Amino acid sequence: MATVDTAFVPATTFWHQLRRYLRLYGAVARYCLARDLEYRTNMVFNLFREAFYAGLQVMFVNLIYLNVKSVGDWSSDQMLVLMGSYTIVTNLTYCLFWETMTGLSGLVNTGELDLVLTKPVNGQFLVSVRRIAFMNLAPVAFGFGIASYGITRLGLQPGLLDILSYLILCGCGVALCYAMWFSSVLLVFWTGRMQNIAAVFEPVVSMARVPTDVLRGPIRLAFTFVVPLAFAGTVPARALLGVGEAWHMPFAIVASVGAVFASNKLWKRALREYSSASS
Amino acid sequence: MTTAPTNMVARPVAVEFPRSSFPGTRKFGRLLLASWQDALQYRLEGAVWFLYDLLPPMGMLLLWLGAYRPGDTVAGYDVAGMVQYYLGVIALRTLLNPHPEWDIAEKIAKGTYGQILLRPMSIVGYHLAGEVAWKVVRLLWLLPSMAICIAIFWDYLQTPVVSPLHWTAFAVSIPMGYLTAFFLKMTMGYVAFWATNTEGIFVFMISLEMVFTGNFLPLQAMPDWVRMIGDWLPYRYFYFFSTQILRGTFTEAELATGILTQLAWVIGGYIMMRIVRTAGIRRYAAFGG
Numbered sequence: 001m002a003t004v005d006t007a008f009v010p011a012t013t014f015w016h017q018l019r020r021y022l023r024l025y026g027a028v029a030r031y032c033l034a035r036d037l038e039y040r041t042n043m044v045f046n047l048f049r050e051a052f053y054a055g056l057q058v059m060f061v062n063l064i065y066l067n068v069k070s071v072g073d074w075s076s077d078q079m080l081v082l083m084g085s086y087t088i089v090t091n092l093t094y095c096l097f098w099e100t101m102t103g104l105s106g107l108v109n110t111g112e113l114d115l116v117l118t119k120p121v122n123g124q125f126l127v128s129v130r131r132i133a134f135m136n137l138a139p140v141a142f143g144f145g146i147a148s149y150g151i152t153r154l155g156l157q158p159g160l161l162d163i164l165s166y167l168i169l170c171g172c173g174v175a176l177c178y179a180m181w182f183s184s185v186l187l188v189f190w191t192g193r194m195q196n197i198a199a200v201f202e203p204v205v206s207m208a209r210v211p212t213d214v215l216r217g218p219i220r221l222a223f224t225f226v227v228p229l230a231f232a233g234t235v236p237a238r239a240l241l242g243v244g245e246a247w248h249m250p251f252a253i254v255a256s257v258g259a260v261f262a263s264n265k266l267w268k269r270a271l272r273e274y275s276s277a278s279s
Numbered sequence: 280m281t282t283a284p285t286n287m288v289a290r291p292v293a294v295e296f297p298r299s300s301f302p303g304t305r306k307f308g309r310l311l312l313a314s315w316q317d318a319l320q321y322r323l324e325g326a327v328w329f330l331y332d333l334l335p336p337m338g339m340l341l342l343w344l345g346a347y348r349p350g351d352t353v354a355g356y357d358v359a360g361m362v363q364y365y366l367g368v369i370a371l372r373t374l375l376n377p378h379p380e381w382d383i384a385e386k387i388a389k390g391t392y393g394q395i396l397l398r399p400m401s402i403v404g405y406h407l408a409g410e411v412a413w414k415v416v417r418l419l420w421l422l423p424s425m426a427i428c429i430a431i432f433w434d435y436l437q438t439p440v441v442s443p444l445h446w447t448a449f450a451v452s453i454p455m456g457y458l459t460a461f462f463l464k465m466t467m468g469y470v471a472f473w474a475t476n477t478e479g480i481f482v483f484m485i486s487l488e489m490v491f492t493g494n495f496l497p498l499q500a501m502p503d504w505v506r507m508i509g510d511w512l513p514y515r516y517f518y519f520f521s522t523q524i525l526r527g528t529f530t531e532a533e534l535a536t537g538i539l540t541q542l543a544w545v546i547g548g549y550i551m552m553r554i555v556r557t558a559g560i561r562r563y564a565a566f567g568g
Contacts, residue, residue: 210342215345
């Protein structure tokens, strides 16, 4: 009797769907890892290169402390925790979504998006997870190292609950970054020719290195609620330092779920602008 | 009333340039116009690249503003001086930082650089026209952005009070800063004659540039060993030198030394570019059409 791959059997309940999508994601991850391991030397070089650039970013910001004692209320050790958190959130976002975001413009312009849309899975899911850049895991590990070093130098001993809160907030930061990035890349459905639209994310998210509490007035509010860069650095760092605010966690969870949901609405709207260009 | 026939083919409007006594000027003018038209098609792409010039230094400025206490002077800059420095860096970097290396490396890798080499015009002129055209597109985004920045930081700003000699030196340093960067980056682009994957090299060079041009921090705020290395590199003459002229701290002798050193980097960069290009062409085996 022939076996049937359950990943492609129409699923009915939420849990079936979830299991099906997780299996699909696992298959993508295995494929990407196998592809990277085909060129091991290149992968090792890329891992070191990405960690090196993450290190440079941390060094640049902390050079300020050669000249001043604090930035706002942030000492140099606290800033290490912030930079570690920023490195973790941004590089996890790059690891999971970089290649797909940069490829979406090409899919739309060449009409290859047809091949995605005709698959029996959610289109947004498939365009978002088609590639994983494992080389960006090196700076993620580096970020954890920097944050841990900062915490150790401060003499803090965060409890299990603090670490769990920190990881959840980092996860929310990744979800918010994904939603912002994906929504901005969708602009290509209207403009057509913006091949570099995915590059818009990098300079924007670089502003997350600035602690939001040193900002004033409307800029601070914008960084928290409009373009929520606070969740890509400051908010997780404050949670790990034990100075987080109670509303951060529920707001982060609601905002990240809401932002991903809104990006899905925008995706569906953008698809109405899509006219296949393939033969 | 007459109506135009529907099958009429739109013909490009020829723009006549006056004949010039300078050889190559007319060709350059035409190429510049064509490059402008091309760049204007991609003005939204220009907006994205402009964010790379605008936001990283703006982030550093916001960090500095969080660090200053009333009356503080850091690395010779009071808070107003620091604001002016970063706004100057944003404006000058946007206008004076060319990127010919990516285009050169791509064409060499694809095998189409032969088409450029065989054209009856200056290769430098070809790349210069393309780069200057893109800078005009960047101006579209720079001007409104600077207007907003000036409104936000109005209280920190003042017209530089420097002598006419400083203003003259500043005006001279602008094109020379551009050419310093331009020839260095053309040389980098020609590395593609030997290396198949140049992206890693270019990204590494951008990191060096960020440090030594004073893009992240004014060089005075850097550790001594970084400044010592920077003294032997051309990066400080891209636009950092121009920002320092307007601070008015240079004596006449320092101004003259700075301008002459910048000129030496321009000439040295041109010679280096020619040497590397000539050596590269000897081993170039174009396979593109």
